Amino acid sequence: xxxxxxxxFFLWFAIVSVVIAVGGVWVLxxxxxxxxxxxxTWSRAVLFGLKWIAGLGYEVRGTVPKGAVLVAAKHMSMWxxxxxxxxxxxxxxxxxxxxxxxxxxxxYLRKAGVIAIDRDGKAxxxxxxxxxxxxxLAGHRPLFIFPEGTRKAPGMPPDYKPGVxxxxxxxxxxxxxxxxxxxxxxxxxxxxxxxxxxxxxxxxPPIAPGLKRAEFMHRLESDIETATGQLVxxxxxxxxxxxxx
Numbered sequence: 001x002x003x004x005x006x007x008x009f010f011l012w013f014a015i016v017s018v019v020i021a022v023g024g025v026w027v028l029x030x031x032x033x034x035x036x037x038x039x040x041t042w043s044r045a046v047l048f049g050l051k052w053i054a055g056l057g058y059e060v061r062g063t064v065p066k067g068a069v070l071v072a073a074k075h076m077s078m079w080x081x082x083x084x085x086x087x088x089x090x091x092x093x094x095x096x097x098x099x100x101x102x103x104x105x106x107x108y109l110r111k112a113g114v115i116a117i118d119r120d121g122k123a124x125x126x127x128x129x130x131x132x133x134x135x136x137l138a139g140h141r142p143l144f145i146f147p148e149g150t151r152k153a154p155g156m157p158p159d160y161k162p163g164v165x166x167x168x169x170x171x172x173x174x175x176x177x178x179x180x181x182x183x184x185x186x187x188x189x190x191x192x193x194x195x196x197x198x199x200x201x202x203x204x205p206p207i208a209p210g211l212k213r214a215e216f217m218h219r220l221e222s223d224i225e226t227a228t229g230q231l232v233x234x235x236x237x238x239x240x241x242x243x244x245x
Contacts, residue, residue, distance in 0.1 A: 008053050013049060025107075027111075043082045056197060062202050063203055069137075075150065089142070147160045154181065164220065165213045173209055175209075184236065185199055
């Protein structure tokens with residue numbers, strides 16, 4: 001049943017993505033906020049399909065931040081990006097530069113005003129990222145980043161990169177850690193399988209500006225990993241109860 005519903009969702013996802021990406025290409029001629037609205041429409045359509053086709057809902061805990069703030073989230077699946085675009089108003093995402101080369105998707109990313117980074121650029125890439133982040137925050141946009149730089153399955157050792165510390169220390173803004181357990185439900189090769197249940201995303205208490213780099217990194221990793229571990233255990237208990245029926 002999970003495989004069958006996952007196939008139906010994949011069909012829904014493909015249709016929605018093609019219709020919105022191709023049918024909405026004219027939006028690229030409009031101001032940037034129009035592209036944000038289109039991305040939210042696509043994201044909500046994806047979440048609708050997950051709920052009513054795959055039986056996968058979600059719960060938001062904590063206070064969703066607004067305005068100029070740094071949001072550092074655990075990354076387990078594509079769901080994380082979809083959800084953050086829905087919850088954050090006029091969000092500015094930090095993404096891999098290679099994504100800008102993807103037809104349609106890259107066009108919308110450029111128009112949305114994302115911060116594209118080259119992982120091999122080292123110091124120069126970091127400097128450019130910080131400059132663009134300051135501009136986004138000056139426009140009262142929340143800035144979100146996945147501090148590990150890539151998806152991590154539940155239980156994998158954390159690997160936090162220095163980029164998030166550069167953003168925190170050099171922009172002088174508060175950082176909101178985000179924990180989640182999406183990787184328990186968005187699983188399988190390429191994340192194809194969607195298990196019924198409820199993904200939880202939790203916005204944790206903000207880390208005030210002013211900490212030293214090392215202290216900030218320790219606090220961020222500790223907060224996210226501790227809360228994520230609790231959410232993963234909660235999710236495992238939910239799946240266990242469902243499987244025992």
